[in-house]
Amino acid sequence: DTGVSQNPRHKITKRGQNVTFRCDPISEHNRLYWYRQTLGQGPEFLTYFQNEAQLEKSRLLSDRFSAERPKGSFSTLEIQRTEQGDSAMYLCASSSPRGHETQYFGPGTRLLVL
Amino acid sequence: AQTVTQSQPEMSVQEAETVTLSCTYDTSENNYYLFWYKQPPSRQMILVIRQEAYKQQNATENRFSVNFQKAAKSFSLKISDSQLGDTAMYFCAFMKPSTSGTYKYIFGTGTRLKVLA
Numbered sequence: 001d002t003g004v005s006q007n008p009r010h011k012i013t014k015r016g017q018n019v020t021f022r023c024d025p026i027s028e029h030n031r032l033y034w035y036r037q038t039l040g041q042g043p044e045f046l047t048y049f050q051n052e053a054q055l056e057k058s059r060l061l062s063d064r065f066s067a068e069r070p071k072g073s074f075s076t077l078e079i080q081r082t083e084q085g086d087s088a089m090y091l092c093a094s095s096s097p098r099g100h101e102t103q104y105f106g107p108g109t110r111l112l113v114l
Numbered sequence: 115a116q117t118v119t120q121s122q123p124e125m126s127v128q129e130a131e132t133v134t135l136s137c138t139y140d141t142s143e144n145n146y147y148l149f150w151y152k153q154p155p156s157r158q159m160i161l162v163i164r165q166e167a168y169k170q171q172n173a174t175e176n177r178f179s180v181n182f183q184k185a186a187k188s189f190s191l192k193i194s195d196s197q198l199g200d201t202a203m204y205f206c207a208f209m210k211p212s213t214s215g216t217y218k219y220i221f222g223t224g225t226r227l228k229v230l231a
Contacts, residue, residue: 004158033218042118042205042221043159056216091159100217101147101166101209105159 004106025094037089120222135191137206146210154202
């Protein structure tokens with residue numbers, strides 16, 4: 001059990017560029033969540049996958065955001081045409097089918113849009 | 115909509131002392147879960163303790179315990195014998211199972227705890 005991993009850990013980009021983040025959940029976890037955390041705030045829910053199906057998306061997830069989990073294992077979060085307001089920490093979490101109430105978080109990807 | 119409020123942005127405590135972090139929440143649900151997560155500087159969030167709303171007994175995990183007052187919608191975290199490694203941001207989180215199967219968390223704004231040597 002190596003825990004939830006996220007790559008890259010840091011990303012600096014210019015406004016208007018596209019960025020993609022990856023999350024690898026704990027191997028047997030079928031549930032995967034993305035959250036966004038801005039400075040001084042708690043994490044806010046973005047989207048949820050059960051296996052490969054995206055079952056819920058927050059209204060925070062604008063049309064510029066897309067998330068996938070093609071084989072029910074790793075997930076990617078893409079932001080198109082980045083804006084300065086997208087600067088935040090993007091957290092991924094996963095949970096087990098047997099203990100789905102408890103989520104295990106990755107270290108996050110810190111995005112800075114210049 | 116559910117909300118979670120942590121009214122103490124920052125707190126400090128002397129090593130070996132006891133500190134209590136406050137959390138209140140608002141919900142009309144009867145079945146839900148509450149959590150405390152710890153986020154050390156530049157490190158990932160880890161679960162400290164969790165409480166099922168249907169359980170009247172307060173959860174404990176070693177030096178960490180909660181005071182769960184369901185009627186008052188209060189969920190405070192007590193850290194006993196504070197250690198330097200307890201220095202971190204602490205988040206209170208609420209979760210209720212939904213019909214779609216989503217178990218998303220709603221977090222408070224966090225309390226930054228500093229343990230002083």
